[in-house]
Amino acid sequence: MPPAPLLQVEGVTLQYQTEKHLVTATYRVSFDVYGADRFVVLGPSGCGKSTLLKAVGGYMMPTEGSMRLKGRPIREPGADRVFVFQEFDQLLPWKTVKQNVIFALESSGKLRGKAAETQAMRYIEKVNLAKFANAYPHTLSGGMKQRVAIARALAMEPDVLMMDEPFAALDALTRRKMQEELLQLWGETRFTVLFVTHSIPEAVLIGNRILLLSPHPGQVKGELNSDGSDTADPVSGRKLSDRIHQLLFADRIEEQEIVHHG
Amino acid sequence: MAETHIGAAQWAAAPPVRPEYLRETVASGDIGVVQKPLTLWQQLVNQAWLRKTFILLVIAVAWELYARQLNNALLVPTFFATLEAFWTGIADGEILQKVANSVQLLLKGYALGLVLALIFSALAMMSRIGNDLLETLTSAFNPLPAIALLPLALIWFGLGDLSIIFVLVHSVLWAVALNTHSGFRSVSNTLRMVGRNYGLKGVRYIAKILIPAAFPSILTGLKIGWAFAWRTLIAAELVFGVSSGKGGLGWYIYENKNMLDIPAVFAGLFTVILIGLIVENFIFRNIEAATVRKWGMQS
Numbered sequence: 001m002p003p004a005p006l007l008q009v010e011g012v013t014l015q016y017q018t019e020k021h022l023v024t025a026t027y028r029v030s031f032d033v034y035g036a037d038r039f040v041v042l043g044p045s046g047c048g049k050s051t052l053l054k055a056v057g058g059y060m061m062p063t064e065g066s067m068r069l070k071g072r073p074i075r076e077p078g079a080d081r082v083f084v085f086q087e088f089d090q091l092l093p094w095k096t097v098k099q100n101v102i103f104a105l106e107s108s109g110k111l112r113g114k115a116a117e118t119q120a121m122r123y124i125e126k127v128n129l130a131k132f133a134n135a136y137p138h139t140l141s142g143g144m145k146q147r148v149a150i151a152r153a154l155a156m157e158p159d160v161l162m163m164d165e166p167f168a169a170l171d172a173l174t175r176r177k178m179q180e181e182l183l184q185l186w187g188e189t190r191f192t193v194l195f196v197t198h199s200i201p202e203a204v205l206i207g208n209r210i211l212l213l214s215p216h217p218g219q220v221k222g223e224l225n226s227d228g229s230d231t232a233d234p235v236s237g238r239k240l241s242d243r244i245h246q247l248l249f250a251d252r253i254e255e256q257e258i259v260h261h262g
Numbered sequence: 263m264a265e266t267h268i269g270a271a272q273w274a275a276a277p278p279v280r281p282e283y284l285r286e287t288v289a290s291g292d293i294g295v296v297q298k299p300l301t302l303w304q305q306l307v308n309q310a311w312l313r314k315t316f317i318l319l320v321i322a323v324a325w326e327l328y329a330r331q332l333n334n335a336l337l338v339p340t341f342f343a344t345l346e347a348f349w350t351g352i353a354d355g356e357i358l359q360k361v362a363n364s365v366q367l368l369l370k371g372y373a374l375g376l377v378l379a380l381i382f383s384a385l386a387m388m389s390r391i392g393n394d395l396l397e398t399l400t401s402a403f404n405p406l407p408a409i410a411l412l413p414l415a416l417i418w419f420g421l422g423d424l425s426i427i428f429v430l431v432h433s434v435l436w437a438v439a440l441n442t443h444s445g446f447r448s449v450s451n452t453l454r455m456v457g458r459n460y461g462l463k464g465v466r467y468i469a470k471i472l473i474p475a476a477f478p479s480i481l482t483g484l485k486i487g488w489a490f491a492w493r494t495l496i497a498a499e500l501v502f503g504v505s506s507g508k509g510g511l512g513w514y515i516y517e518n519k520n521m522l523d524i525p526a527v528f529a530g531l532f533t534v535i536l537i538g539l540i541v542e543n544f545i546f547r548n549i550e551a552a553t554v555r556k557w558g559m560q561s
Contacts, residue, residue, distance in 0.1 A: 059455060077458040077461075078461060081459075085452050085456075089453060092456070092474070092475075103460070103470075104460050136557060
């Protein structure tokens with residue numbers, strides 16, 4: 001018997017209101033995430049992937065469908081799903097690196113006092129920032145800030161680590177390094193991560209399972225497996241990144257045709 | 263065909279082929295750090311307090327010269343006559359006593375105003391009706407000069423500290439609440455989501471996320487509130503004399519005007535200014551250095 005999925009998303013339709021419109025971000029999206037998955041949600045901009053992540057985070061309710069974590073329905077934000085956002089301002093500027101991690105542990109009621117401090121330092125060391133434990137965020141580079149955010153999230157030992165394009169605002173070299181570090185951390189602690197990105201190479205490198213979403217509104221196009229190497233598929237003879245590109249690019253051509261004919 | 267376009271001729275030419283090269287860089291330790299100490303003059307000019315003291319000195323000199331030329335102590339006493347009156351007031355303890363009376367009253371009104379402002383802004387963040395309440399009240403009461411409420415306050419609370427505290431609260435509350443509220447609203451969405459992610463709600467969310475994140479605007483509100491309170495207090499004492507038995511700085515100014523002791527009137531005003539400068543340059547400056555500057559939220 002296969003193990004039960006950790007996170008079950010079933011037929012989720014997400015809608016939000018702007019000033020004048022009711023926008024459907026995703027339409028009947030379903031997927032299952034299992035323990036220790038590096039589950040990547042990949043799609044072009046406008047496919048509602050970030051909205052989907054926010055919904056799993058409990059920040060918005062689906063108009064249709066259900067989301068369950070360990071069998072319990074998701075109703076509100078909670079420390080069992082910890083976020084790493086794209087923005088650098090996710091660190092509290094009034095707290096040092098160490099205080100930021102301790103803040104997370106204490107606010108959520110997970111650990112207190114000495115135990116919280118030990119746990120914080122353990123994960124700050126894991127992301128190689130022990131030397132900067134007492135530095136304030138504004139003195140750190142973008143890559144270092146993201147590493148603090150990752151340390152803060154991992155220290156919580158959440159059921160699912162939620163990453164919303166965490167490396168998108170970094171320069172190419174730093175991004176590359178951070179991706180490798182993340183994989184290394186995963187090798188050490190085997191956390192479950194739900195990772196949103198619009199970069200095909202990043203998805204192929206990070207994910208072991210890739211969910212493809214089509215845009216306007218986001219719908220599931222398929223789920224692919226990746227071993228991170230992007231080698232040619234023995235059956236079709238094509239590389240994974242090329243297959244994904246084809247699947248997502250086909251939409252673009254259709255879109256252009258619609259513009260032409262419309 | 264002749265080339266008529268210079269641009270086209272340039273574009274057509276291929277760039278010259280240059281040989282590639284690679285170099286060994288010098289180890290950073292071998293480059294001596296070149297650094298030169300600033301001259302004494304440059305160091306002095308870099309001190310903000312020194313520059314500001316200089317401005318004050320220029321004003322004092324201009325005052326002294328003008329007053330001497332005018333030669334009418336009833337209109338404008340000289341700077342030195344004012345200093346002398348100030349010194350006499352300090353020496354016989356009268357000014358210090360008045361300052362103590364005023365500041366004591368001021369702190370009570372200020373503190374109460376801050377607490378109420380915080381409660382109003384917190385309510386405004388927790389519910390839409392609280393938000394509407396704060397917005398309506400601030401737009402209605404903020405333009406109303408606190409001193410205009412003093413006659414009413416005297417009827418309601420009688421001659422005493424209570425009516426002064428009432429108008430002080432009114433002058434502090436709306437300015438601080440307005441700034442705190444706008445500070446809360448401009449807290450980045452990411453920080454809000456981080457707070458909720460770690461399970462913060464209600465009062466804990468406001469105390470641990472909103473207040474520190476909005477601290478730059480809160481601090482501005484505190485400064486404005488302080489200035490409003492000071493003005494209101496002095497004005498109240500000036501207009502209604504000794505409404506609280508002992509009398510403060512405003513009363514000191516009023517009393518000396520009646521006795522035509524104009525240098526003492528100037529000394530009273532001078533004290534008001536001095537306290538303003540001390541509060542701004544020592545208290546608020548230090549709060550800023552220990553908070554928003556240290557956190558990199560304000561340069």
